[in-house]
């Protein structure tokens with residue numbers, strides 16, 4: 001089987017870190033690099049957790065790059081704390097040592113090297129803001145032709161986003177809102193973009209039945225890890241609130257490993273970079289095309305991620 005070459009840039013949330021774990025378990029994926037941007041996380045615990053996940057569940061050969069990018073609109077502190085909880089899980093600290101090193105270069109330069117040093121084209125998986133990609137493209141425009149595609153969790157084409165902040169109208173999704181200019185920069189390129197937007201993830205909230213399933217199957221160490229991680233964040237019970245957790249990034253990652261879990265449609269769009277709608281992605285006939293996931297086989301998705309977790 002020809003493996004896909006994946007470079008993964010994430011922002012240390014529970015679902016970002018679970019995504020890293022699952023990528024390491026996909027037999028059709030070769031990870032060529034991992035980097036962490038301090039958007040929906042604090043950098044230090046997110047990098048520690050990433051290195052420990054690679055140690056525990058990977059097969060070596062990777063380092064983890066730290067991003068020095070800064071966003072325009074910071075994430076809420078409560079959410080950024082999640083990386084500390086994952087980093088502290090006993091299963092990641094059993095060995096008492098960390099082997100996977102921190103890369104010498106910052107994330108955007110690390111990614112340029114990884115793309116240039118991989119003979120095949122690289123698929124980029126981004127589950128946080130696009131800042132490091134925008135910077136890499138400015139620094140090394142030559143990498144564009146070696147990018148197979150960008151698979152990104154970001155945006156929404158509905159009225160209601162998930163940003164509920166002063167001076168904003170609520171139409172944006174957080175990964176765009178953190179750095180709208182970066183998304184707009186990537187929109188200017190000819191890179192093929194597959195988008196998991198908020199409407200794509202509405203069918204995969206964290207629910208109690210999913211938690212129960214992972215609890216029942218916790219004899220598998222990887223399934224127990226899923227259960228421990230998703231014990232940290234609030235599920236959908238009666239109605240969706242601002243803190244309700246969806247499997248945003250995990251769906252995006254599953255799309256890489258098994259694209260027939262979802263249906264995709266092409267939408268032409270632009271990114272708003274200023275004012276009360278900053279970070280909003282809007283459909284417009286003369287906008288740039290993106291392939292948006294609009295339907296998910298929910299049961300097959302949860303089966304897939306749970307089976308991957310049993311591969312430990």
Ligand code: AGV
Pocket residue numbers: 013014015016040079127128153162173174175242243244245248249
């Ligand atoms: O907007 C979704 C993005 C995803 O990349 N993140 C979380 C996922 O990693 C931001 C976010 C939105 N709502 C959240 C978020 C919440 N309730 N808790 C934590 N992060």
Ligand code: CA
Pocket residue numbers: 010011012013015016040127128249
């Ligand atoms: Ca994320």
